[in-house]
Amino acid sequence: MSLLPKPNEIHIEGLNKSYAPQAAGDVHYIIQDVNLVVKGGEFFVLLGPSGCGKSTLLSLIAGFVSKTSGQVKVGEKEVERPGQDRAVVFQQADSSLFPWLTVRENVEFGLRMKRIPAVRRKEVSDRFISLVGLKGHENKFPRELSGGMKQRVQLARVLSNDPAILLMDEPFGALDAMTRRTMQRELVNIWRDTDKTVIFVTHDIQEALLLGGRIGIMSSGPASQITHVYEVPLGYPRDLTTPEFQRLYNQIQSHFDD
Ligand SMILES: Nc1ncnc2c1ncn2[C@@H]1O[C@H](COP(=O)(O)OP(=O)(O)OP(=O)(O)O)[C@@H](O)[C@H]1O
Ligand SMILES: [Mg+2]
Structure with missing residues (x-):
């Protein structure tokens, strides 16, 4: 042992x-x-x-x-x-989302960095976007979301990276x-x-x-x-x-x- x-x-x-x-x-x-x-x-x-x-x-x-x-x-x-x-979910979502990326692109960011193929990225982001209740909002930008929605995008992104x-x-x-x-x-x-x-x-x-x-x-x-x-x-x-x-x-x- x-x-x-x-x-x-x-x-x-x-x-x-x-x-x-x-x-x-x-x-x-x-x-x-x-x-x-x-x-x-x-x-x-x-x-x-x-x-x-x-x-x-x-x-x-x-x-x-x-x-x-x-x-x-x-x-x-x-x-x-x-x-x-170590992945961090911050108290304020604004400090971590990329404003120029959509919800889906934000969630897939880490997977893209790890060169995960697009099909797999979509599977993972679909799973966590729907888990946090943001289905239908995939193509929105952070500025189009409420505070709580931004917080949920952050959570979906962190979970997608499986830290x-x-x-x-x-x-x-x-x-x-x-x-x-x-x-x-x-x-x-x-x-x-x-x-x-x-x-x-x-x-x-x-x-x-x-x-x-x-x-x-x-x-x-x-x-x-x-x-x-x-x-x-x-x-x-x-x-x-x-x-x-x-x-x-x-x-x-x-x-x-x-
Ligand atoms: N970057 C910083 N520079 C100087 N002081 C800081 C900094 N960050 C936090 N502090 C101080 O450290 C103390 C603890 O702050 P911290 O944010 O860790 O508390 P917290 O328990 O998370 O509070 P809350 O529940 O309100 O989020 C506070 O007095 C704060 O003013
Ligand atoms: Mg605090």
Whole structure:
């Protein structure tokens, strides 16, 4: 048996991040001493109040921002830059879609880069465009879409690339309640069908409990940390009307009352 970490496992140790230039003796950390192991194939939710540093932590794992000190490893490798193994769904879809490409072209972009033949590209994009409920909108440009529709294009694109690790930053925040529930359900289905590691950021306790195998609670910033990690002892699909769900909800809520 190998003791090497799986390539879709994430190890974070003593991680510190300050955006300010380092002046001696005057360091303001956004996150400070974050420690976390996310196993390969796990669905991990990061839950915390607005501004605590969730997006910062996700960007550090994605390799978009550089750490101040500490360690972030994916598999055996220290994260230094973005990589094809880690796909990110951003909080704001506008920051990632190509405005000059149609919905279908946006979704197929990564496949085209990988030189996947057109017939196969179409199969994959058809599957994910219809999964996110955008059938019939394939030829529209991002400027012709609503915020929620753009967010769904982003999701379809990321899923088409079939990454080993999915980093999702409040991906459903801009969606109406009904679409949101559909997307939550589909995401769980896709995750269960594959061996993807998912790190999903939200500030919504109900969403965290509907999705996560484990939930990491981040304290409010500055110098935010992961203060508690909950195992969610519920199967899928989850029923938010059960007393057990409510009990877990209250338990997690109690971290944010003060
Ligand atoms: N590029 C940056 N330069 C300087 N400060 C930043 C930068 N990005 C984030 N910050 C600061 O870091 C802190 C954490 O921000 P971050 O976006 O990580 O929080 P968050 O938990 O994702 O919040 P939200 O739930 O509102 O999205 C905030 O105080 C923010 O002002
Ligand atoms: Mg954020």
